[in-house]
Amino acid sequence: MKDPSCPTRLVVDEDAAVIVRRMFNMRCNGDGYRKIAIQLNADGILTAKEYWYNREGKPNPYKSIGKWTYHTVKKILTNEVYLGHSIKFKIGTMSYKNKKNINKRPEDWIRVENTHTPIINQEVWNTVYEMSQSCRDKKPRKRNSYLFSTLTFCQDCGSAMVGQSHTNKRKDGTSRISKTYICRRKQRIGECSWHSIGESDLLEIVSMDIRHQLERVTFDETAVIRKIQGSATAGALLEAKQKLVALDSRLTELENLGCKLYEDRLARIISLDTFKELSAKVEDERVQKQAEREALSCEIEKADRQIFDIGQWIDSVRSYCKLENPDQDAIRSLVERVEIGEPSCRSRYKQQAITIYYRFVGQLG
Numbered sequence: 087m088k089d090p091s092c093p094t095r096l097v098v099d100e101d102a103a104v105i106v107r108r109m110f111n112m113r114c115n116g117d118g119y120r121k122i123a124i125q126l127n128a129d130g131i132l133t134a135k136e137y138w139y140n141r142e143g144k145p146n147p148y149k150s151i152g153k154w155t156y157h158t159v160k161k162i163l164t165n166e167v168y169l170g171h172s173i174k175f176k177i178g179t180m181s182y183k184n185k186k187n188i189n190k191r192p193e194d195w196i197r198v199e200n201t202h203t204p205i206i207n208q209e210v211w212n213t214v215y216e217m218s219q220s221c222r223d224k225k226p227r228k229r230n231s232y233l234f235s236t237l238t239f240c241q242d243c244g245s246a247m248v249g250q251s252h253t254n255k256r257k258d259g260t261s262r263i264s265k266t267y268i269c270r271r272k273q274r275i276g277e278c279s280w281h282s283i284g285e286s287d288l289l290e291i292v293s294m295d296i297r298h299q300l301e302r303v304t305f306d307e308t309a310v311i312r313k314i315q316g317s318a319t320a321g322a323l324l325e326a327k328q329k330l331v332a333l334d335s336r337l338t339e340l341e342n343l344g345c346k347l348y349e350d351r352l353a354r355i356i357s358l359d360t361f362k363e364l365s366a367k368v369e370d371e372r373v374q375k376q377a378e379r380e381a382l383s384c385e386i387e388k389a390d391r392q393i394f395d396i397g398q399w400i401d402s403v404r405s406y407c408k409l410e411n412p413d414q415d416a417i418r419s420l421v422e423r424v425e426i427g428e429p430s431c432r433s434r435y436k437q438q439a440i441t442i443y444y445r446f447v448g449q450l451g
C-alpha cells in the first residue's frame with residue numbers, strides 16, 4: 087500500500103501480506119492458479135480490488151464478481167512488487183501521436199530494484215517463477231473439440247458448462263479420451279456444484295429424444311405441427327386469413343365507390359359539397375382498412391414463417407436420425423440449448439434433469 091505520509095513510497099500492509107505469502111506458499115507446494123483461487127473463495131478471502139475498496143471505505147465501482155479467479159491469482163503471483171521491486175510503464179501510449187493506452191511489452195518496462203520492503207523472499211519468487219516457466223515450456227495443449235460446445239448450460243446457476251477432456255489409459259496400453267461438461271462457475275471460482283455429464287451420455291440422451299420426436303412426426307405430422315404451433319395460433323391463423331380476404335374485398339369496394347362518386351360528380355348527379363364529404367369518408371375508411379391489412383399480413387407472414395421453420399426442423403430431425411455419428415453441425419441444426427441439472431444420487435443409476443431446447447420450436451415434451 088502507499089505510505090499515507092509519502093504517497094510515492096510503498097509500505098507493507100501486514101493483513102494483505104499474510105494473504106500474499108499464503109498464495110506464494112500454496113503455489114510453491116504445487117497448487118495451480120485455479121486451485122488457489124477456489125481455496126481463497128472458499129475461505130471468504132477478499133480479492134485485492136475488493137480489499138482495497140473495503141479498506142478505503144469506498145464502494146467498488148467495478149461490476150466485478152468479487153471472487154478470485156485464475157487470472158487474478160496469476161496476476162499476484164507474477165508481480166515483482168511483492169519482491170520489493172517497482173515496475174513502471176507497464177502501460178503506455180501507442181505513440182506520441184496515438185494516445186491510446188496499451189499494455190507494453192515486458193522488455194519496455196522500467197524496473198527499479200529494492201524500492202520497498204519485500205513481502206516474499208527471492209527463493210520463494212524463484213520457485214514460483216520456475217514453475218510458471220515450466221508450465222509455459224510444455225507443448226501447447228491441443229484444443230479438443232466438443233460436440234455440445236456453447237450449447238450446454240448449468241440448470242442450477244445458469245452459467246455455461248464447459249468441456250473438459252481426460253485421457254484414460256486402458257490395460258492393453260491404448261488410451262481413450264473421455265469428455266465431460268462441467269459448470270463454468272464451479273470451474274472458475276469454485277461456486278455451484280460439481281455436477282457434470284459425459285459427452286457420450288449426453289449425445290445418447292439427445293439422440294434418443296430426437297428419435298422420439300421423429301416417431302411422433304412419423305405417426306402424425308400435422309398433429310405435431312399443430313402442437314408446436316399451439317392450437318390457439320393455428321385457429322388464429324385461419325381467422326386472420328379469412329379476415330384478410332374480407333379486408334381485400336372491402337378495399338376493392340371502396341375503390342369502386344371512389345370511382346363512382348367521381349363519375350356522379352362529372353355527370354352533375356351530386357353537388358360538389360356532397361362529393362367532397364363522401365370522398366373524404368371513403369378515403370378515411372380506405373386508409374384505415376389499408377393499415378389493418380398491412381398489420382394483418384405481417385402477422386400471417388410471421389405465422390407462415392413459423393410453419394416453414396417447423397417444417398425445416400422436421401427435415402433436420404429426419405436427416406439427423408439417418409446419421410450414424412452425428413457431428414457438431416448436425417446437433418446445431420436442431421438443438422439450441424441443453425440445460426443440465428444436478429444428479430439426484432451418485433449411484434450407477436443416477437437421475438439427472440436434462441432439458442433440451444430445440445431451434446425454432448423450443449422445448450418439446
Ligand SMILES: [Zn+2]
Pocket residue numbers: 240241242243244245269270271272277278279
Ligand atoms: Zn452452475
